[in-house]
Amino acid sequence: MIPIAMPLLAEEEADAARAAVLSGWVSQGPQVAAFEREFAAFVGAPFACAVSNCTTALQLALAALDVGPGDEVITASHSFIATANSIRNQGAVPIFVDVDPETYNIDPRRLADAITPRTRAIIAVHQMGMPCDLAALTAVADRHGITLIEDAACAAGSEIQIKGNWERIGKPHGRIACFSFHPRKVITTGEGGMLTTADAELDRKFRLLRQHGMSVPDTVRHGSSQVIFEEYLVSGYNYRMTDMQAAIGRKQLERLPELVARRRAVAARYAELLGNLEGLRLPAEPKWARSNWQSYCVRLPNGLDQRSVMQNLLDQGIATRRGIMCSHREPPYAMAARLHDLRHSELSQDRSILLPIYAQMSEDDQARVADALMEELRPRVQSVIAV
Numbered sequence: 333m334i335p336i337a338m339p340l341l342a343e344e345e346a347d348a349a350r351a352a353v354l355s356g357w358v359s360q361g362p363q364v365a366a367f368e369r370e371f372a373a374f375v376g377a378p379f380a381c382a383v384s385n386c387t388t389a390l391q392l393a394l395a396a397l398d399v400g401p402g403d404e405v406i407t408a409s410h411s412f413i414a415t416a417n418s419i420r421n422q423g424a425v426p427i428f429v430d431v432d433p434e435t436y437n438i439d440p441r442r443l444a445d446a447i448t449p450r451t452r453a454i455i456a457v458h459q460m461g462m463p464c465d466l467a468a469l470t471a472v473a474d475r476h477g478i479t480l481i482e483d484a485a486c487a488a489g490s491e492i493q494i495k496g497n498w499e500r501i502g503k504p505h506g507r508i509a510c511f512s513f514h515p516r517k518v519i520t521t522g523e524g525g526m527l528t529t530a531d532a533e534l535d536r537k538f539r540l541l542r543q544h545g546m547s548v549p550d551t552v553r554h555g556s557s558q559v560i561f562e563e564y565l566v567s568g569y570n571y572r573m574t575d576m577q578a579a580i581g582r583k584q585l586e587r588l589p590e591l592v593a594r595r596r597a598v599a600a601r602y603a604e605l606l607g608n609l610e611g612l613r614l615p616a617e618p619k620w621a622r623s624n625w626q627s628y629c630v631r632l633p634n635g636l637d638q639r640s641v642m643q644n645l646l647d648q649g650i651a652t653r654r655g656i657m658c659s660h661r662e663p664p665y666a667m668a669a670r671l672h673d674l675r676h677s678e679l680s681q682d683r684s685i686l687l688p689i690y691a692q693m694s695e696d697d698q699a700r701v702a703d704a705l706m707e708e709l710r711p712r713v714q715s716v717i718a719v
């Protein structure tokens with residue numbers, strides 16, 4: 333069986349988790365602090381704050397900006413549903429804007445129509461690791477005085493060229509970027525998330541809110557020779573990462589450049605193997621973007637049934653997934669007013685499939701995927717042409 337994705341975890345991660353367990357400190361502690369320092373340095377952000385997952389990271393981002401009931405947040409429907417849920421969980425209303433069919437990312441040209449006096453923030457998703465057009469997005473956000481949050485759940489290790497320099501996603505472009513370390517992403521801690529920002533005050537709020545609004549963290553109280561009574565300054569949450577997770581995350585972060593390099597090689601090989609297939613549209617990077625290729629999404633030619641292509645591949649032991657879902661088609665968001673045309677979002681979900689991609693994928697397995705897909709496409713494309 334060729335899986336859709338596979339984390340790369342080995343002895344180093346197992347040893348790190350074991351050492352954390354044996355240290356006796358297993359909740360948020362020194363490993364979390366070290367992971368935050370190392371992640372901040374890696375992406376080039378002044379501050380990084382670790383949390384339990386990316387959904388809670390997005391919620392903390394909104395909470396720290398005081399986004400709540402009565403506020404609107406613009407985002408893509410064409411995203412994992414956690415993006416929309418994070419907005420609704422804060423009591424705000426998600427306003428869905430269509431994506432650019434070339435990159436599957438929110439289309440900056442469509443933002444202006446969606447902005448109202450209630451708009452407080454834009455959550456732009458770097459979908460499947462492909463960087464959004466941050467230059468265009470920040471220009472719109474700045475012009476309207478709206479905060480840009482980056483849903484970088486899939487984008488650890490992706491890069492974008494800003495004013496001639498290649499920079500990692502997470503270096504503050506928007507006000508806040510939120511990452512996920514779920515096993516479907518490029519590096520994993522089982523569950524985990526991270527917020528990066530250049531704003532010291534926001535970072536302070538993230539730290540307060542992730543830990544019950546507690547004035548003095550337990551790590552500080554444990555190290556103190558004085559008795560300290562903590563206070564609970566605001567109503568907060570328990571969104572902490574554990575030290576076992578952070579210990580694993582530090583090892584994963586060491587591997588990240590290598591993991592991205594290998595994924596980029598797999599993506600380049602797919603482009604070679606599939607490049608000549610009539611009607612199949614391969615994903616492409618804008619010239620200012622370098623994807624970590626968290627997913628590899630191809631658009632099927634018209635006339636091919638997505639589900640049967642996927643079933644035929646599955647019958648040959650090849651797992652695929654359909655294109656990224658649209659939140660507005662799921663029950664919790666079905667009632668959300670369809671203010672904006674979401675045609676490209678729907679087409680992307682219905683006409684695309686995600687192919688297996690992971691750092692340790694062998695050339696043989698990739699050739700098997702390409703052959704099976706070619707088998708699906710060739711006869712039918714020819715018969716479509718013949719008609």
Ligand SMILES: *Cc1c(COP(=O)(O)O)cnc(C)c1O
Nearest residue numbers: 385386387412414415485512514
């Ligand atoms: C995976 C994902 C999330 C949620 O991340 P978790 O860490 O699982 O909470 C949010 N947004 C996008 C775009 C994702 O792909």
